[in-house]
Amino acid sequence: MSFAQIHTRSVIGLTAPPVTVEVHISQGLPALTMVGLPEASVRESKDRVRSAIINSGFDFPNRRITINLAPADLPKDGARLDLPIAIGILTASGQIDETVLDHFEFVGELALNGDLRGVTGSLSVARTLKGGGRTLMLPSANASEAVQVADICVLGAQNLAQVCRHLNAINGGKSDDRLTPTAIPTAKTVATYPLDLSDVKGQHHARRALEICATGGHSMLFKGSPGSGKTLMASRLPSILPPLTDDEALEVASIYSVAGVPYEFGVRPFRSCHHTMSAVALSGGGSRPKPGEISLAHQGVLFLDELPEFDRKTLEVMRQPLESKTITISRANSQVDYPANFQLIGAMNPCPCGYHGDPSNRCRCTPEQIRRYQDKISGPLLDRIDLHIHVPAMPIDDLQNAPAGESSATVRERVAKARQIALDRQGKANSELTPSEIDTYIPLGTAEKQLLATAQSLRS
Template sequence: MGLCLVQSRALLGLEAPAVTVEVHLTNGLPSFTLVGLAEVEVKEARERVRSAIQNSGLEFPHNKRITVNLAPADLPKDSGRFDLPIALGILAASGQIDTERLAGHEFAGELSLSGALRPVRGALAMSLALHTLQVRTRLVLPPGSAEEAALVPGAQVFCAQHLLDVVQQFLPLSEGAAEPSDGWSQLTTTTLPATAHYADLADVKGQAAAKRALEIAAAGGHSLLLVGPPGSGKSMLAQRFAGLLPPMTVDEALQSAAIASLGGSFALERWATRPTCSPHHTASAVALVGGGSPPRPGEISLAHFGVLFLDELPEFPRAALEALREPLETGHITISRAARRAQFPARFQMIAAMNPCPCGYLGSRQQACRCSPDQVLRYQSKLSGPLIDRIDLHIEVPALPADDLLHAPAGESTQAIRSRSSAARQRAMDRQGMTNQALQGQDIDQHVALDAAAAKFLNLTAARLGWSARGIHRALKVARTIADLDGAASTQVAHVAEAMQYRRALRATA
């Protein structure tokens, strides 16, 4: 009888701070007390643990005063991930398993009332954090969570299906070696092969200008705004954009999967597939950027290394759209609360779509617009200048005539366009170690390589149009991407002229 320490991990953003589950059994009035800034679902572990131990045929110390402390006390703990370490601590403190043999292991898992182990969210994030911190430990996890954690190179992961499978591995040595169990296995850390499947851009007929803009966006990592009437193909184009991006590296796939694991949405069949997140336009600012207590990732983090598609852009709440301004620049989001501060990566490519006016038919040849100029201006003014300034490419997507839609041949395939955009992106990576969109400050002057005629043309046109400094820099980055697609060493007038066509103000669609 006495004190036992079992190691586990909490989740705070993509970090996995260590949590020591301290279990103390003592004589006194029978009770089961759980302390350590635990949320409601953690406190409910008392009932789950008691039933799981009893239904597994083990002895629960009913006649003892049980105190469980989750240290450190100022770190919030949530979810049922501490059920398994609490149960093992009680069994070790009561002498049913060997306390010393628990050293070098970390446990996480939710217990059912029968003692079966259920998966927990964030297993991959926990394993990735241990790998980043270079912590060598053996992770014991339930089925479904163990397979996620084993994707991290070098991770030592054991899968247990039932509480008894875990107990059998940590019996006192005096009782003999543990017998092999079908419910206990060590998983190999073999990375899954990439099996990414995307919809083909050949499904979209016509729209050559929009496809060109998608190719430029994929090559340089640029954000894109599609403006056109209803049914012109904006959503089809956006939903096929992820297929134009280069295949994910192992590190990118691990980071993307770890964030999805935090949100409980990761599936092994989507390994190394770039995510496309498309929140509804009623989504709040917290839903987009993340939040809550403890902080959870939002849509922009779930789209990390993928695509964030915002359809009906002006219909989103103003606060939600304005919250996107900083992540578009920095590639991460910091969630600050009174007690905790968490940072999530958010390096996504934003593809937005909108109608040019409330009725949607401004400038359409098929149907007349019913909106007054004031209504059009009010509708487009829902998007602030600073947000529009941060979108590199603006392209009009007109409605196709019925004859073109029915008889036009299939367009160029995703694979063909991806080969060109990936080659252009690789040129930029070889030259500067980052995509053109990520260039900042002196790197723009150094790597854009603007020739004299192009510099003069840009200077005159930008002054005439009244562009901001950010708008000029955005146009320079797009021009550099167009030059990379052409295989040119310097950025020329033709590249700048095409880039400036993608910086038109929205009211130019009238």
């Protein structure tokens, strides 16, 4: 056989469109030509594939080889096409049984010695392949990640030789050469959080606000003097959030898989950003658009400490994602959508020195300095932060004598019950309700309307 078709996938955002690797070996001067809009990392694969095939004990055809990556108008990047290209060359040259290939999809990067290296986006490939009937063949380093997707057969291999022996063993080869499907985890992973809300002493008003924030999925701004516990409480918010559902956990894991960032499956993300970060780092981007911090915080918490110290243009990036819960990254040749349903938690001092309004009267900031400091955060962004909480510094005697507060497990149980009530009533968290849905599901009485009017007048 001098022609072969191999099934694989590209990765664009969280989607994995199908790609067919077509290999044709013909007479002529030895050459390898690759067409089909391959980017630089894909074009370089021909050298990796040649060395991997030879070092795995196979013959590299000394003829003219043409490789087409279809569809031709879909950009292909990354080294994940190494394995399907190698399988296609070996099949077209008659070294692999071609009758079984239609039942597989191949993804993986090859080392020069034939070893398979892990790739990014394998979970997106597995989610797209779910229910398709094909077996996913990929590096062992990615198998435990891909098998989190139900109803899909995953085979993990250490090297190219293992893959070839498995394919040739399907129709009459040695049974010992066949790979064993990666086992599906039998026990559900229980998310653990090292930080506990019981570490927070006193601050009952702020703790109550944190619980409301967790229940409704709201964003929140802590404002108070240094040492009042703003960062302490914000870092413990993930520990009281309701557990992720299976679909939510897979979506979060897919984002981290595409970004190539380690992730503990089932844990609510907590992303803490330094104020020197750029707008691209926050929103995502690059020539091959990757998710930024707001997408890595999807279904979790994005914490911005010292909020006024961030560049204003960087902060304004969050205005649209806070409303739409997604972010679109547009480039000349592509447009990628990433989910961005995160809870923004900000912390700031009331003035440049941090002690405005403190009982110690240490503040020497002028009214103009205080105004300029607070004006670093735009009004439209502040309007998108649902809860604004003042966190006063506790006297040292009260702090030393205060008993430990409720544990995260106790608070999380209440939060989960309250969140479930909202889901049963309206199908979404309170923070996601539209104005018309608020009128439908949460009609306000006279007392509630008066409370809102009072709050609005105080704000004005």
